[in-house]
Amino acid sequence: MVFTSFLEMVENKFSLKLVDEIIEAAELPSGGSYTTVGTYDHHEMIKLIVELNARTQIPMPDLIRTFGEYLFGQLLDMHPDFMVENSTVFEFLQKVDSYIHVEVRKLYPGAELPAFQYDTSIPGTLIMTYNSSRPFADLAEGLILGCVAHYGEAIDVKRIDLADGTSARFELTQVG
Structure with a gap:
């Protein structure tokens, strides 16, 4: 689903022609033929992002964050009931590991998913530590920014990198 959503985002924000160009230039083992039920090497996603960056000159971190926001919308469409059950950003995000990742593992038993640790010891603050x-x-x-935008809450998101993109701490603080 991640790969098909990425290509859909590129088509929607840029063009189908650009989708074809980045797939061809990336020289992917899969040939760029993805299904929503398949699993693919994450290096293929990196190659696609590198090719998109080369053609748009948009920095890679910005492209990936934008994709995360887009992907949140896709998840919202697929699981609207989960959004209704969790009425705040903090409620939703604290259930990523215990609900969303459980559902993903049902569909993709071999999926290698990131893990989150949560700290709610400071009132009005959620600290999420991402490891992958x-x-x-x-x-x-x-994805976090997409969640904040969806719920429309005034939340400041601060990111502290702990490792080379594989570990980070996100400090979400309610504003006002």
Whole structure:
């Protein structure tokens, strides 16, 4: 689903021609033929992002964050009930590991997913620590920003990188 959503985002924000160009230039083992039920090497996503960056001159972290925001909208469309059950950003985000990732594992039993640790010891603040074997902290940030935008809450998001894109701490603080 991540790969098909990425290509859909590129088509919607740029063009189908650009989708074809980046797939061809990336020389992907899969040939760029993705399904929503398949699993693919994350290096293919990196190659696609590199090619998109080369053609748009948009910095790669910005492209990945934008994709994260877009992907949040896709998840919203797929699981509207989960959004209704969780009426705030903090409620929703604290259930990523216990609900969303559980659902993903049902569909993709071998999926290697990031993990989050949560700290709510400071009133009005949620600290999420992201850990993954893949360098997609920018994607996690985009998903968080998409969640904040969806709920329309006044929340400041601060990111502290802990490793080369594979680990980061996100400090979300309610404003006002």
